[in-house]
Amino acid sequence: MRARKLSEELSSLSDVWKEWELRGAVFFSLALQIALICLGHRRKYLPHAWITVVTWLAYLSADSVAIYALGMISSMIREIKAGESLSKMDPHTELSTFWAPFLLLHLGGPDTISAYAIEDNELWLRHLLTLVNQAGLTVYVLVMAWTHPTLSFLAILILLSGFYKYGERVWVLRAASRKYFKESLAESKPRWRDSDKIEEECEVKRAEGYNAVPHQVIDINNEDAIMIDVTTAEFSSKKLSFGKDLEDQEYKRVAGTLLSASRLVDTSQRLFADHLFSMDERNSRLSILRGKHCAGDFKVIEIELGLIYDMFYSKAKAVYTRWGFICRLVVLFSICVALVLLSFTDKQPYSKPDLFLTFLLLAAAIFIELYALAHILFSDQRHRWSNSMGQYNLMSIKENEFSRWKLPKILQIEEMAVKFLYQGHADVTDDIKNLVLSKIKEMEARDVQKPPFPMMDRGNHALSRHKLLDQLKWSIELDFDMSILAWHIATELCYYLIDGLDSIKEKSLMGLHLSRYMLYLLFVCPSMLPARMGSIRFRDIIKPPGWHFDLPKFARDRPASGHNRRWRKPDISEEPHIAEIRDMLRNEVNHIAAWSASKEDQVEYMLNNGCRVAVELERVPRGWKWSVISQVWVEMLIYAAHKCKARDHAQQMQRGSELITHVWFLMAHYGLTEHFQIPLGPVATAEIIVNPW
Structure with a gap:
């Protein structure tokens, strides 16, 4: 029952x-x-x-x-x-x-x-x-x-x-x-049209009151760029809700940026199919992209990459x-x-x-x-990317981080856990965009007589400009991952050795954030770098007894940056013996730099290289030091972007575009990638782009 x-x-x-x-x-x-x-x-x-x-x-x-x-x-x-x-x-x-x-x-x-x-x-x-x-x-x-x-x-x-x-x-x-x-x-071709037809259309547009120029695109800046078929009447009917004095100018800036991006994206998507481009196409793209402000160039790139993201990851x-x-x-x-x-x-x-x-x-x-x-x-x-870059600071990892984590160790995911815990983000500031764009324009100017693409620097030009190539050339000729690690350690040490002068500290943040971004790419997105962690592993660096650099207490015990927290230098203004602590750090750096580190001990060799770079940088006059550091990191970033394959850039877009992808895309627009290998043709006429009076 x-x-x-x-x-x-x-x-x-x-x-x-x-x-x-x-x-x-x-x-x-x-x-x-x-x-x-x-x-x-x-x-x-x-x-x-x-x-x-x-x-x-x-x-x-x-x-x-x-x-x-x-x-x-x-x-x-x-x-x-x-x-x-x-x-x-x-x-x-x-x-x-x-x-x-x-x-x-x-x-x-x-x-x-x-x-x-x-x-x-x-x-x-x-x-x-x-x-x-x-x-x-x-x-x-x-x-x-x-x-x-x-x-x-x-x-x-x-x-x-x-x-x-x-x-x-x-x-x-x-x-x-x-x-x-x-x-x-495969069958898409540049939208060049017969030059006679272009001339005829130019005459028609001039008769209608437009300023139309054949063979070249009118100098379109990113604040008042207008493309064909966008008339003054359309502006008055499509006003955005801005202030009365700014609505015309703001609408023209927004509309020009969007239209320039839409004009470029048709050919930009061919970059991800590894197509080759002619220098005629490069010139046409540049005539659209060039603007008064670097933020405009990056904004066009942002819109283009947003559209390409939609092609790969949405309907x-x-x-x-x-x-x-x-x-x-x-x-x-x-x-x-x-x-x-x-x-x-x-x-x-x-x-x-x-x-x-x-x-x-x-x-x-x-x-x-x-x-x-x-x-x-x-x-x-809508938003198109985070306008931020990942950050990773080797000096923030505590020595015994692995030993006190039982469950991750049992599951053999302790390395992943440490990467997650110490990963941060920093804003991509206008200063960084300015520096990147100026370096790309400088490379284009140097390479204008040597098509199809330039020899990528890894810091040579920045060191040569400041007469430091003899002292530090060895540091940029290391394997790329070792070079990143050495300069990262040197950058961190130089930052902790700054004494006073808030203006210097503010100027140093650009180089510091770029340093931590390159380390983030090395450890979190290694597929985007030419080095695949062949010579040194993340686990070897941070697992005792690998990482044993005895930093002073204020450096070792600073707050660990969480996933969404901004990296920052700890506030040590209230410490009673700042001068003594800095002297201790300098002495330790000089001591480690004097080692004869063997290449067989990868961690010791890396630490020795970083301290050697830091010692040389400390001899540079205060006004130049962080300019050197920032420019070296930008050249490393550009070198890495150039070496990264289009497929790797597309893969990384699943989590939002990385700064390195924006840099690569901007380089492609300036003809500084291997996609531009077809020499200038005898006749090349761009589509008409007109500017209303």
């Missing part, structure tokens, strides 16, 4: 579990879609670890949960078919079958993220097979459960929308895959078209019709949890489509 009662209780619990398991799976699938559409594009400009982790988990789970829930509905229908007439389906089963096309809609994914990593685009064939399987399964469920005409008709509306959305996802994944992306650009290629916009409206209309008709359906037979989940699915689907439409309409004003 007791056994029978227990069996009945277990059977009842099993029925309850089956009923709520399906509801939970459908609700979880919906929650994942909301998370993806809200966070999918924010990872471009918010460098927070939790966004990356949540987006990654949601992307990996979304398809599996939707397929699992759809399989549960199918199993439910098969059980009913095997046991009794389908005409006797209970109300819960009727609404459950109505949820099936929503799961196909979820498999289509949001517009903001079609791929988490660039490798996901290569899986388009797998998604095509999934589309066929799951669409067929959904049709099977609806056909087998065709007992409620109203629900079945509404389900067909959602089914067609889901089939289109998933088909669209397969198409954009295929278009962004390596093979088909290259093939789509932009399908959405930002007339057909894509119309289909969005049709899908939205279909879901709204389903919601209205379902509202007039007799709801008495259905349970409140089922009705709540059904209307929640409809409301959420409408929200997702409205969100996607808003994303299309206001895409010009």
Whole structure:
């Protein structure tokens, strides 16, 4: 008797579990879609670890949960078919079958993220097979459960929308895959046109009152750039809501930047297909890009990379078209019709949890489509990258960091944990952009007589300019990773040895942040650097007894920077014996620099090199020292950007663009990459770009 009662209780619990398991799976699938559409594009400009982790988990789970829930509905229908007439389906089963096309809609994914990593685009064939399987399964469920005409008709509306959305996802994944992306650009050619035709169009434009010049693009700066077909009348009808005195100027600046980026992006995407360019194209691009302020150049690059990110990681290629916009409206209309008709359906037979989940699915689907439409309409004003650079400071790692972490050590992820704990971010300031752009322009000027591309410096030019090449040439001829480590240690030591003068401290921040950014690339994004950590490993550096540089207490025990905290020098203004502490540090640096470190002991060798560089830099006059350091780091950054492959830049864009990618893209616009290898032709005429009077 007791056994029978227990069996009945277990059977009842099993029925309850089956009923709520399906509801939970459908609700979880919906929650994942909301998370993806809200966070999918924010990872471009918010460098927070939790966004990356949540987006990654949601992307990996979304398809599996939707397929699992759809399989549960199918199993439910098969059980009913095997046991009794389908005409006797209970109300819960009727609404459950109505949820099936929503799961196909979820498999289509949001517009903001079609791929988490660039490798996901290569899986388009797998998604095509999934589309066929799951669409067929959904049709099977609806056909087998065709007992409620109203629900079945509404389900067909959602089914067609889901089939289109998933088909669209397969198409954009295929278009962004390596093979088909290259093939789509293989036949694209520069949009040069016959020079006689250009001359004729110039005459027409001059007659209309425009200032049009053939063979070259009018000098367009980033504050008043206007391209063809943007007239003064259009300005008056497209005002942005700025102050009366600034709205014209501000609109022209914004519109010019956007239009310049849109003009360049057609050919810029060919960089990621490893196409070769002519110097004619370089000149045409430069005539559009050149501006009065460096921030304008970086802004154009930011917009271009934002558009290219959308090509690789979102449905932009399908959405930002007339057909894509119309289909969005049709899908939205279909879901709204389903919601209205379902509202007039007799709801008495259905349970409140089922009705709540059904209307929640409809409301959420409408929200997702409205969100996607808003994303299309206001895409010009959204954030495109974080304007920050990762930071990593070797001196902030405490000696016994590994030993006190038990669980990470057991799981063998202690190295990952340390990297995560000590990773920070700093803003990419206008001073850094100025320095990068001036160095690129300087390289272009030096290389103008030596096409197709320059010999990349790794600090030679900066050291030569300040007459330090004889003393420090050895430090930039090391393996690239060892050179970064040596100069990073030297930069940190020089920063701690600054005594007084806030102006010097402020000037030093640029070199300090660039130093920590290059170390961040070395340890966190090594694929973007020419050195693949071949000579020294991260674990060897930070795991005792590897890292044993006995820094003074104020340096060793400063606050560790968290993931989102800005790196900063500790405030030691209240220390009673600052001069003595600095003298101690100088003596220790001089002592280590005098070692005869063996190359076999990589850590000792690295520390010795860093101290040797620091000693030489301490001899440089105070006004020059940080200029030397900053310029050496910029040349190292430019060298690394030049050596990094386009595919590696595209891969790293999944977490938002890195500064090194912006530098590489800017170099490409100035013709300083290996893509520009075709010499100048005898005749080259750019498209007309006109400036209204």
